[in-house]
Amino acid sequence: MSEFKATQYKVLIFDVYATLIDWETGLWENLKPLLERIHSPLANSKNEALSAFFSVESDLQARYPTMLYRDLLARAHAELARRLKGEPTHPETLDTINAASGSTTGTSAPTNPSLDVEEQEHIAFGQAIPSWPVFPDTIPALHTLSTHYKLTVLSNVDKTSFSSTRHILETSLPSHQFKFDAIYTAEEIGSYKPNVANFEYALRRIKEEFGVEREEVLVVAASLAHDHVPANELGLGSVFVDRGAVSLNKDVSARYDAKFGSLGEFADEVRRQAGS
Structure with a gap:
């Protein structure tokens, strides 16, 4: 030294x-509602949950280097949910989430009748940065x-x-x-x-x-x-x-x-x- x-x-x-x-506590606290709702074993392990999330996030950052970070967070939250549930990715749905996320501010999900509860949850995750x-x-x-x-x-x-x-x-x-x-x-x-x-x-x-x-x-x-x-x-x-x-x-x-x-x-x- x-x-x-x-x-x-x-x-x-x-x-x-x-x-x-x-950053890690902020992400973890906002990931837990999703993990608990879908009964994922990752809800019991901060380390494993964050590692899984960062794997998704890194993939998306490499694929979409110009995407705004709040939109990328929303997309990563949606993609992680799909991977954990074993569902296929639907790019058109993710594009809808990004479009809605990019047009809002604040830390809560927007009220938008065209989005279902899960889509609003993804957007809220992307908007949660100020709460970290x-x-x-x-x-x-x-x-x-x-x-x-x-x-x-x-x-x-x-x-x-x-x-x-x-x-x-x-x-x-x-x-x-x-x-x-x-x-x-x-x-x-x-x-x-x-x-x-x-x-x-x-x-x-x-x-x-x-x-x-x-x-x-x-x-x-x-x-x-x-x-x-x-x-x-x-x-x-x-x-x-x-x-x-x-x-x-x-x-x-x-x-x-x-x-x-x-x-x-x-x-x-x-x-x-x-x-x-």
Whole structure:
């Protein structure tokens, strides 16, 4: 840890969902109603349920790289239900769900007489992102880090969904307010992480907006596969925030410059090195 020089960087690139937001708990709590309703054995195992969901999600992200994340979540929820029930996929039904999901906002399913209860359940799942919990150390840590770095976000979540999360992070603790300096999403880039194009886009924008070179950019993330592997490929410095995720990082190896058990621990190390 003593060899890690946090103060040599000027800009942090954050993953949000899994690093700042408890993505797994948010997904699990919103998956349980489906799993219990169809009497799936996965209702008794968070690890197995999330692994099954992420398998579906990864397939869809590769197939539909430009689909908005809230729509992709709705589609993944529907596809997971079909796989668990042993039913065939009906693309036309999934297209109907995406069309309805993309035209709504909020965290509850829309009232639409053309959709059945299950279809509305799929849409509600995609709209639930703002309800996902914040890790308790996140906001104080971001407040501290904002005094030392430019804070940027590189997220797979669409702009509308992230806007609610951003408001929660930036304003919910008045004594620890901060502002993100830039937001880059899969929606504007046209692909999902771990595509290196997402990181190349962020680095280009950071250079244009802040005049900071890649050697002074540090990736801070909880997912080895989504963030550290592409960071390695591009030669970027990175910090692994190991939140103990049950389904991330299985069978994935990647290098990183430092590892912390929380974002708060990383912020404490930055404060120590900066002498503040």
